[in-house]
Amino acid sequence: MRPIAALAAAALLVLPIRAAAQTAPDVVKLATLVPDGSVWDKALKGMGAEWTAATQGRVALHIYPGGVTGDEPDIVRKMRIGQIHAAALTIVGLSQIDDSFRVFQIPMFFQSYPELFTVIDRMEPEFKKRLEAKGFVLLNWGHGGWVHLFTRTPVRDIDELKRLKIFVWAGDDRAVQMWKANGFTPVALASTDILPALQTGMIDALPSPPLAANLLQWYRKAPYMADVGLGPLAGALVMTKSAWGRIAPADQAAILGACKKAEARLERDIPGQDSTSVTEMSKRGLTVVHIAPAQAAAWRATAESFAAQLREKTVPKDIMDLAERERAAYRKGRR
Template sequence: MNHATDSRPARRRASVRCVPALPIAVAVLAISAAAAGAQPNVVKLASLVPEGSVWHKILQGTGAEWSAATGGRVALRIYPGGVAGDEPDMVRKMRIGQIQASALTVIGLASIDDSFMVFGIPAMFDSYGELLYVLDRMTPTLKQRLDAKGFVLLNWGHAGWVHFFTKKPVTSAGEMKKLKMFVWAGDDRMVQLWKASGFQPVALAATDILTGLQTNMIEAYPTTPLAALTLQWYHSTPFMVGNGLAPLVGGLVITKQAWMKISEPDRNAILAACRKAEDQLTREIPAQDSIAVVEMQKRGLTVTTVKAEGKAEWESTAQGFAAKMRGTMVPGDVLDMALEARESFRSQAGH
């Protein structure tokens, strides 16, 4: 807060009664100087987003807007590329106060609250329109669930549409089951679910995928084309299954403790900046994801298509995942809410 002071030279007065005003004026000036040089409230944010990637640049832009919109009172310090560890590590560090915020995928979000895993169910969504419709209707509930765990959702993020990238061509679920595939470490339930469905999951940290490919610990992994291109993983996996698996949804979260240390006007300014970032991600990422496929094809990537006779097997496998995840990995009421919203969208779209 700026305190206005009269800088004009004070008139000389004979009365000694004015002398006590001098230390008061000095104190006011000292307070003003301290306020002017006050350190910003630094929010440390960690993420797996690669340094220099489109996601990192959007985060940097968001940080610049935080600072500008709050008059420098809040600063965002970003730790990209997994330098703070894998997503479960980031969540743990938020809980103990080492960092205050993270840009997470559904895997990290689900480690806070299982409800977010509804967006990780294979073949749950057919399009971005469908996904955005469901997100819009579920956001209030999901925010409440995060709030109960001590976190605040600032904005949704998008990383593209997940496909399987493989060392060998895959045109059926049966062929996919022959390959050792990456599964995110930290939740053994997902590992067991893939095993029960006949696959060969290998649990690793996301930061160890490249090493796993180079040492043949894994022969396949699910990710988005834009991520595969950005991280250059596709060089080790020259085949991509053309049939999409699921959207890769994410979110920017901050601990409630850190959030409440920010004044309400500044929180409103930050939320406005985050809405802008969400709009940018929603608008730009799908197009860049498609461009990434074309760029990788120019450099040797082969896109395979599941055979017509194999589609039923894929769909059956996906439906089995949804049934097995209900009540174990995704709360039943949350899954029902998502399915209801999805069917509402499909009925309106004439599906």
């Protein structure tokens, strides 16, 4: 009888342990380059709190902001080996997963936020399908603002820009080659190295949304901003399919709902941050450089050259065709 009693006692001890294990939250590790305390970081933290509340504590989000886990190519690599479960990525990181996202790298392809948001909504099913084929799940879209060129000296025409050293994301070799093919001098760096590189003269120019240039103080060493917008800095929140599969279907639905709320908040708040950031930086030394119409035409011609190369060598044809078709439909509807 003693062995039976011992087994029964052991069973009673094990049951509470198992019950406790079942109530422990599934912690999702999310990496991102967004600065700690920024509007994007606050959106992610608010979304994480909603995940926990909506799943009654079954899923928790742990955020690693500010590039502490590495640049975006490093983050994607760590996701593939299971060290990181999710990431809020820009197009640089997303294009490491699938080249279709490079359609958002085409300069001057989009003319406005409403146009961008509409085209993204219509193309979303295709992007989801492509990500899932690569082992990832699309949770929502993010927006970083409209990119402008910040430089150490005033730049008005393309020839002046070609004499400068321009920041390009490290790990994006295709972008490096494309800049070189168009007569520019790209310098590939991690995003965390931008400010030191500006301080030492390693780079003279960088494309950035005003909000990022303001938050990260890049404008203090690159105090001239061309008033020609180059395009949106789009991004997305993705999770590995293996991590997503651990979450119960009902909780997945709750998480997606929270993600869409965060996306809507960024769509509402980020566009206004562009002009607000320019105003704030202008009070502290930023000079907005006006690009005359004749010079702007040369900028657009260069953008078309980039677009042609992306169409030919990088962006899948069906994605390029779909983006152009949806953009044309939007513009036709706006007439």
